[in-house]
Structures are given as C-alpha cells and as structure tokens.
Amino acid sequence: MNVTACPACATLTWQCVTTQPNQLGESPFWHPLEHKLYWIDIPARQVLRMEKASGIVQTWDLPSEPGCIAPVAGGGLVLALRHGVFRARQWGEPLEQIATLDYDPNFMRANDGKCDALGRFWIGTIDETKSAHSAALYCLDCRKDRAPLLERKAGPATTANGLAWSPDGGTLYWSDTPSHAVHAWAFSAPLATLTAERTFHQFAPKSASLPTDDYGGRPDGAAVDVQGNYFVAMYEGRRVCQIAPDGTMLAQWETPAQCPTMVCFGGEDLRTLYLTTARQKRGTEELEALPLSGCIFSMRVKVPGLPVNFFLD
Numbered sequence: 477m478n479v480t481a482c483p484a485c486a487t488l489t490w491q492c493v494t495t496q497p498n499q500l501g502e503s504p505f506w507h508p509l510e511h512k513l514y515w516i517d518i519p520a521r522q523v524l525r526m527e528k529a530s531g532i533v534q535t536w537d538l539p540s541e542p543g544c545i546a547p548v549a550g551g552g553l554v555l556a557l558r559h560g561v562f563r564a565r566q567w568g569e570p571l572e573q574i575a576t577l578d579y580d581p582n583f584m585r586a587n588d589g590k591c592d593a594l595g596r597f598w599i600g601t602i603d604e605t606k607s608a609h610s611a612a613l614y615c616l617d618c619r620k621d622r623a624p625l626l627e628r629k630a631g632p633a634t635t636a637n638g639l640a641w642s643p644d645g646g647t648l649y650w651s652d653t654p655s656h657a658v659h660a661w662a663f664s665a666p667l668a669t670l671t672a673e674r675t676f677h678q679f680a681p682k683s684a685s686l687p688t689d690d691y692g693g694r695p696d697g698a699a700v701d702v703q704g705n706y707f708v709a710m711y712e713g714r715r716v717c718q719i720a721p722d723g724t725m726l727a728q729w730e731t732p733a734q735c736p737t738m739v740c741f742g743g744e745d746l747r748t749l750y751l752t753t754a755r756q757k758r759g760t761e762e763l764e765a766l767p768l769s770g771c772i773f774s775m776r777v778k779v780p781g782l783p784v785n786f787f788l789d
Contacts, residue, residue: 490732490751490773494526494533497770501752502697503544503588504772505784506742513742514553515752515772516542523553525567526772528743536568543586546597549786556586556599561616561626563789574789575616575626577601584610588637588697588738593645594665595619595788598629600636600650611636613650615668618789629670630661638698638708642721643782649676649706651695656681658695658708658719676706677723697738697752701781709736709751716751733769734762741781742774749775 498517505514507525514525523536523545540558548554552565554574558581562571577586579601589599597616603609612631618624630650638651638658648663648670656679661670682691693713700706704721714734718727733753742748755763755770763769 490729490775492732492768492771493531493750493774494772496533497755497768498524498752498772499756499770500737500754501770501772502737503542503590504738504740504742504750504752505545505547505590506740506746506748506750507547508744508783511744513750513772514545514547516545518542519756523555534567539571540581541585543602544589544599546589546591546787547784549595549788554591554597554787554789556589556597558585561586561597561599574618575624577614577626578628579610583608587611587635588639590639591785591787592641592665592668593785594668595786596668597787598639600633600639602635603633606634606654609634611652613639617668618787627668629668637696640698640700640706641782642700642704643702647721649698649700651698651708653694653696653711656694658698658706677719677725679710682712696736699739699741699749699781701741701777701779703779705779707739707749707781709738711735711737711754716749729775732773733766733771734758735769740784741777746780746783747777749777749781751775 500518503516512525518541521538526533543556545555555562560573561575587600587602599614601611603611609632611633613629616626633652635653637653640649645665648661651658658676660676662672693710696709696711698708706719715728735754737752751773
C-alpha cells in the first residue's frame with residue numbers, strides 16, 4: 477500500500493504517549509476541563525484516562541465490555557456497556573443504569589458512539605455473529621429531567637463505527653465497517669432526524685487477489701476538524717485518512733500499528749490528534765514488527781478539531 481500525505485502535512489509524525497498497550501483501545505476524547513485524555517479497552521473491560529502533564533494513566537474496571545463513553549455536564553461519565561447504558565457521577569463511582577439497548581447481549585454489544593451538540597448520547601452497536609446484520613445506531617435523550625428516551629435512528633449494520641458531525645451540525649457521518657463505506661445524512665439537530673442518506677466515501681474492499689500489504693483497511697472511529705474534514709482510522713490498513721467535506725481524499729498517514737481504531741482532537745488548542753490502536757488477535761509476526769500496537773499515539777496538526785460534546789441529563 478502506498479501511504480501518502482499532502483505536501484503541507486508530510487512532516488507530521490506520530491508520538492507514542494502510553495507505555496502499556498491495550499488489547500483494543502477505543503472511544504478516546506479530550507476532557508477540556510480536566511486536561512485529560514479518556515479512552516476504553518473493550519476486552520479488558522476498562523476505562524482509562526491520562527493526565528497530559530504527568531503522563532500518569534489511571535484505570536477503572538467495569539462489569540462488562542464498554543463500547544463508548546462520553547463526559548457529562550456537571551461531572552462524571554455516561555457509558556454504553558454490553559448490558560446497558562450507565563451514568564457515573566464521578567470517576568470510579570457506582571454505575572446507575574439509565575437505559576437498556578434493544579438486543580440480546582449474548583450476541584451483541586455497544587460499540588462506537590458519542591454525544592451530539594445538544595447533549596444526546598448516540599450509540600452504535602455490533603453484531604458479533606457477523607451474519608445477522610442486526611446492529612444499529614441509537615439516540616439516547618435524557619435532557620430536561622425527562623424519562624430517558626431511546627430511539628433507533630439507522631441500520632441495519634454489522635459493526636457501527638465512524639460517528640461524527642460536521643462543524644455546522646447539518647451532516648451526520650456513520651459507517652458500517654465491513655461495508656468499507658462511510659455514509660452521510662442531512663441531520664436536523666432539534667428533531668434528531670436523519671434524511672437524504674448518501675455514500676460519503678467508499679473504500680476498496682479486501683480482496684483475495686490483493687496482496688496483504690496493499691489492503692488499505694476499513695473505516696473505524698472518526699473525528700472532524702473545524703474546516704469540516706473527516707479523519708478516520710482504517711482498521712487493518714495501518715493508516716489514518718483525511719477526507720474533505722465533498723468526500724475527496726486529502727491525505728493519509730501511516731500509523732505505528734496495523735490496526736488503528738479511532739481518532740480524536742485534544743490538547744488546549746485541539747491541534748493534537750490522538751489515536752487509539754489494537755493488538756487483540758494479531759499475529760506474532762505483526763506484533764514483532766509493530767511492537768507498540770495497542771498504545772496511544774499523538775500527532776500535531778495544523779487545523780484544530782471540534783471539541784467533545786457533553787451529555788446532558
């Protein structure tokens with residue numbers, strides 16, 4: 477695979493910011509009030525956070541696999557786990573269940589998700605059978621002291637990923653990873669409705685006739701910068717891609733792990749691009765060649781990203 481970057485970005489390089497690798501790192505976000513990076517390790521059933529200044533990483537064990545997390549206005553986290561959606565008032569405090577996702581947890585779990593600008597928690601799911609195509613995208617609204625309202629918004633899918641919004645909030649991006657496609661909808665924020673679905677960018681699928689080194693990967697977690705460019709981690713493709721609002725590929729950067737999983741913007745100026753990666757179920761030869769697989773990486777970029785949205789309840 478030929479991994480290229482635009483001339484202005486050619487000097488950008490990744491730095492490893494953690495020393496203990498995760499099995500499957502996901503759902504990173506930068507907390508602007510705490511000045512900490514949060515993420516999860518799905519099979520380890522952990523939430524982790526790192527203070528940028530010291531580099532100290534704290535871990536929090538959970539009762540089942542987390543799929544995604546988001547900060548809560550007023551403190552704490554909202555977490556989508558295999559067996560439900562929960563609210564924690566502070567780091568490490570007891571979990572309060574606020575919703576149950578409509579699936580059989582023996583075969584499905586929560587996956588990629590985040591909050592929209594109005595404080596609703598959007599949760600994608602994954603069909604672990606890889607055959608029933610029963611994954612979907614849900615929206616959880618707990619605002620204004622109302623009873624939690626959980627609605628299915630998109631699907632069917634196999635592995636929900638790539639959730640993000642354009643800077644003006646008028647476009648929602650979402651992907652079903654095995655399809656190798658990122659889709660876009662016109663998004664009405666007040667009503668949380670999705671219309672006019674279109675294919676935003678189609679990546680080449682894996683082919684038996686294609687040499688392994690030439691496979692570009694499939695779209696995993698994503699984030700958007702203030703200019704509306706969509707940054708997506710390409711699982712098994714060893715790259716992060718930057719795609720313009722019109723769907724044109726702008727740049728791509730080789731990563732220090734074969735399986736990058738998700739990006740987010742952080743740091744005080746939101747010009748640090750953080751990247752989670754995976755090492756779970758990867759071969760010995762690959763891990764010997766890429767020993768930092770599973771670590772968190774960062775890269776300074778020229779254009780800041782959008783800040784994390786907080787959950788409102």
